[in-house]
Amino acid sequence: MVKLQPMSRSAPTVAERSSLASLTAHRQGIQLAWSLAGALPLLLGYLIALGLEHADWVTHQFPQTVLWCALPYLLTGHLLYRGAGLPSAERRSLLVVTTAVPFLLTPLGFALLQQPYSRGAVLLVYGLSTAWYLLGMWLHRERSMQRLVCLDPGIAQKLQALVGAECLQRQPILLEPWPAGGLVLDQGWQFDGVVLDRQVQADAARTQLLSQLKLDHVRLYSIESVAEMLSGRKVSPAGQDELWQIDGNPAYDVAKRCIDLVAVLLTVPLWLSLSLVVGLAVKLDSPGPALFRQQRVGRNGRSFCLLKFRSMVHQGAGTPARFAQRGDDRITRVGRVIRRWRLDELPQLWNVLGGEMSLIGPRPEQTQFVQGFASRIAAYPYRHLVRPGLTGWAQVQQGYAGSEEETVVKLSYDLYYVAHYSVALDLLIAYKTVRTILTGFGSR
Structure with a gap:
């Protein structure tokens, strides 16, 4: 306050x-020191593992797995370090996702290496790591x-x-x-x-x-x-300084593209089966094609054809673009359901495979809207420095933008993402997206 x-x-x-x-650098220093001091709980976990092995309660794989779990612990510390600049209100959510994801991926690492491991040891180190970072957050709450x-x-x-x-x-x-x-x-x-x-x-x-x-x-x-x-919003200087600008992150762009491809390809059986069911429901519910195609603006201002399941009554070509409003009478019965659970976005996974979109990034806008916004909002084109996404920072923070005034606020979130996107921020967005889908926040 x-x-x-x-x-x-x-x-x-x-x-x-x-x-x-800066304040961010101070937070990073504190986070780094606390992560390094985490060698103490890791040592405690190893001693507990040795004691359990000595008592013949666990096999020799248990203490060995505890030692290997130093890697996901360090990854958690790195992600928290990278996310130190996020708003204070997001730190608890960031802690939840950055401690869970590395340890959830640990069994996959053992499987790829074809090495035996102990699930109980992974759970032990995960519990100790989470408790350690929560303790650090509590001890340093006054310093925040x-x-x-x-x-x-x-x-x-x-x-x-x-x-x-x-x-x-x-x-x-x-x-x-x-x-x-x-x-x-x-x-x-x-x-x-x-x-x-x-x-x-x-x-x-x-x-x-x-x-x-x-x-x-x-x-x-x-x-x-x-x-x-x-x-968590990027605020451009007053007076719309023409020299004000931001830049992207080319190194992470490459890694992000690889993550997108792996994630989409591994889940093909799931989302393809679900897409068939949704497409059939749309087709049976109202006349018109199941898929809706529309030109959107993507990375570096290039246009592409965005795919969605049709959630509104079929309209002819040339219909002027306008924002969807709450209670919009154009939305069909099935459309209300699939928009509520974001199932209408499933075909965009093909756009992700084609490289036109990413799983996470600013939502792509219609060409007509972009031309108008760019002429009135000087910083608007900078949101196109990265690939547009199925979900993004603006979606989980603000929800749907239904007017030009709300679009200005949405842009400030998009520009913040372009300036700060990283693994930590993307994990936080993914976590908040799941929470958003479950609550229906922002759907129209």
């Missing part, structure tokens, strides 16, 4: 608390409180306008006004950085002050960067 209050004097001193490193000093007036109000009052109420952040007598760094001020308004015109005194803060190892934040840390 955001509060404006006089700054308090308490240990540790600013030299101990603040530095030029972010104390930021506002250099310029009105910062709290502008931040609230960017991310919303509800979002701010869920965040562990304190915004404190600039002291009337100036910020004296050697008197034990406890804070994580200084927030400034980039729209305030710079003068000689302000430039000198900012330089002095950096020399004193104080981190400077813009309102937009704080909004991004809190909300």
